[in-house]
Amino acid sequence: MKTPVSVLRLPRGPDPNSRGFDPNSPRFLALCPTTLSSSSSSGAVDEEEQRLRSDLRERFLRTLLLMTDKQVEFNMHEKVRVRARFGASDIDVLNFQVSGLETPLGVQKEALLRCQDVISCSFEL
Amino acid sequence: MAMRQTPLTCSGHTRPVVDLAFSGITPYGYFLISACKDGKPMLRQGDTGDWIGTFLGHKGAVWGATLNKEATKAATAAADFTAKVWDAVTGDEVLTLAHKHIVKSVNFTQDSNFLLTGGNDKVLRIYDLIKPEADPQEIAGHTSAIKKALWCNNDQQILSAADDKTIRLWDKNTQEAVHTLSFDASVTSMEYIPDGEILVITYGRTIAFYNAHSLDLIKTVDAPASIHSASLHPEKDFFVAGGDDFKLYKYDYTTKEEMESYKGHFGPIHTVRFSPDGELYASGSEDGTLRLWQTAVGKTYGLWKCVLPEELSSENSEVLYCPPAEIKA
Numbered sequence: 001m002k003t004p005v006s007v008l009r010l011p012r013g014p015d016p017n018s019r020g021f022d023p024n025s026p027r028f029l030a031l032c033p034t035t036l037s038s039s040s041s042s043g044a045v046d047e048e049e050q051r052l053r054s055d056l057r058e059r060f061l062r063t064l065l066l067m068t069d070k071q072v073e074f075n076m077h078e079k080v081r082v083r084a085r086f087g088a089s090d091i092d093v094l095n096f097q098v099s100g101l102e103t104p105l106g107v108q109k110e111a112l113l114r115c116q117d118v119i120s121c122s123f124e125l
Numbered sequence: 126m127a128m129r130q131t132p133l134t135c136s137g138h139t140r141p142v143v144d145l146a147f148s149g150i151t152p153y154g155y156f157l158i159s160a161c162k163d164g165k166p167m168l169r170q171g172d173t174g175d176w177i178g179t180f181l182g183h184k185g186a187v188w189g190a191t192l193n194k195e196a197t198k199a200a201t202a203a204a205d206f207t208a209k210v211w212d213a214v215t216g217d218e219v220l221t222l223a224h225k226h227i228v229k230s231v232n233f234t235q236d237s238n239f240l241l242t243g244g245n246d247k248v249l250r251i252y253d254l255i256k257p258e259a260d261p262q263e264i265a266g267h268t269s270a271i272k273k274a275l276w277c278n279n280d281q282q283i284l285s286a287a288d289d290k291t292i293r294l295w296d297k298n299t300q301e302a303v304h305t306l307s308f309d310a311s312v313t314s315m316e317y318i319p320d321g322e323i324l325v326i327t328y329g330r331t332i333a334f335y336n337a338h339s340l341d342l343i344k345t346v347d348a349p350a351s352i353h354s355a356s357l358h359p360e361k362d363f364f365v366a367g368g369d370d371f372k373l374y375k376y377d378y379t380t381k382e383e384m385e386s387y388k389g390h391f392g393p394i395h396t397v398r399f400s401p402d403g404e405l406y407a408s409g410s411e412d413g414t415l416r417l418w419q420t421a422v423g424k425t426y427g428l429w430k431c432v433l434p435e436e437l438s439s440e441n442s443e444v445l446y447c448p449p450a451e452i453k454a
Binding site: 002003004005006007008009010011012013014015019020021022023025026027028030031032 | 127128129130131133134135136137153167168169173174175176177178179180181197214215216417419422423428429430431432
C-alpha cells in the first residue's frame with residue numbers, strides 16, 4: 001500500500017461574501033498604483049458600509065429566529081399568498097422548511113418553499 | 126519509495142468546469158482561469174489552486190476562458206452571446222464584445238493586443254483591443270459551430286476546430302485556409318505548443334500530435350476511453366489525457382506507453398492542461414471541481430510536501446495534513 005503524498009493544506013476556496021481580487025495583495029498593489037490612493041481615502045466609507053451590512057445581516061438572522069414555529073403568511077410570485085408554520089431556513093436561504101402549508105389544493109403537512117419565489121413574508125410577533 | 130498521488134481539489138464552482146487555461150510565469154507566479162457552466166469564471170493561483178477572485182458579469186454558461194501571458198488580462202466566451210475582456214488584477218470587466226450566437230473560444234495574441242473569438246455562428250473574429258469600437262476582422266469558412274480557435278506560428282496564423290469535423294489553419298492576413306484536416310469524428314480538444322510547433326488534438330479515444338505549420342501527423346495514441354482533452358508537457362516527455370471514464374491518464378510521449386492512470390473525479394473530465402513550468406497539471410470536470418495533480422509525485426512543490434518516513438511519525442508533523450484514503454470535493 002503506497003503512502004499518499006502529504007499536503008500542507010487544501011487549496012483555499014472562494015470567499016462567499018466577496019468576488020475576491022484582494023486590493024492588498026502584492027500583485028494588486030504593484031500593478032494598480034492609481035487605485036491605491038482612492039482606496040485609502042474611501043477606507044472609512046468602506047468600514048461604515050461594512051458595519052451597516054453587518055447590522056442588516058444580524059437583523060435578518062434574528063428575524064428568522066423569531067419566525068420559528070410562528071404562523072407566517074408568504075407573499076410569492078404569481079400573486080400566490082400562502083400561510084404556514086415556519087420551521088427553518090437552510091444556510092444559504094434557498095429554501096424554507098414549513099409545516100401545515102395552506103394551499104388551494106389543501107393543507108400540505110410538510111413542505112419546502114423556494115426562497116427565490118418569496119417576495120415577502122409577515123407574521124405576528 | 127513510490128508514493129500515491131494526492132490530487133488537490135479546488136471547489137467553488139457549482140456546475141461543470143468546461144475549460145481552463147494557465148497564464149505564463151509572472152513575477153507573482155502563474156495563474157489559472159476556469160470556465161464554468163455556472164457563468165462565473167474564477168481566477169486561481171496556479172501552483173496552489175488558491176482562489177483569487179471570480180469574474181462576475183456573464184449571464185450564461187461560460188464555455189471558454191483564457192489569460193494573457195502576464196496574467197494581467199482575462200477573456201471569457203459565453204452562452205450569453207458575448208465575449209468579455211477583464212482586468213485580471215482587479216477583476217473588473219473591461220470590454221464586452223457582442224456576438225450573434227454562443228461564443229465558445231477566446232485567445233489573446235502574445236502581445237495581448239488582439240483577441241480571437243469563435244463560436245456557434247461559425248465565424249472567426251479578430252478584435253483589436255487597442256481600438257475595440259472598430260469592427261472585428263471576420264474569417265468565415267467553417268460549416269458548423271467553432272469549438273476552439275487559437276493563434277499560432279507567431280500570431281500570423283490561426284488554428285480552428287469545428288463541429289464540421291475539420292481543423293483549419295488560416296493565414297491572418299489573407300484570411301484564407303492554408304491547410305485543412307478532416308476527421309471522421311468531432312474533434313474534442315486542441316492545444317498548441319509554440320515551442321516545438323506541436324498541435325495536440327483529441328477525437329474519439331485518440332490523442333493525435335501534428336506539426337502546427339504543415340499539419341503533418343507526428344503520431345497518434347489510443348486511450349481506453351473516449352478522451353475530451355489532452356495536454357503535452359512543456360519538455361515533451363509526457364502528456365496527460367482525460368475523458369469519459371473520469372480518469373486521468375499519463376503517457377510517455379516518446380514510447381506512447383501508458384505510465385499511470387488516476388481516479389479522483391466524480392464525472393467526465395472536460396479539460397486538462399499542464400502548468401507553464403510542467404510541475405503540475407490541472408483537470409476540470411463535469412463534477413464541478415478542478416483538481417491539481419503533480420507531475421513528479423512526492424516532490425515538494427506548491428502545497429505538496431515531500432515527507433521522509435522518519436518525519437511522518439515524528440512530533441514535528443502537526444503542520445502536515447496527511448490525507449485520508451478519500452478526499453471529498
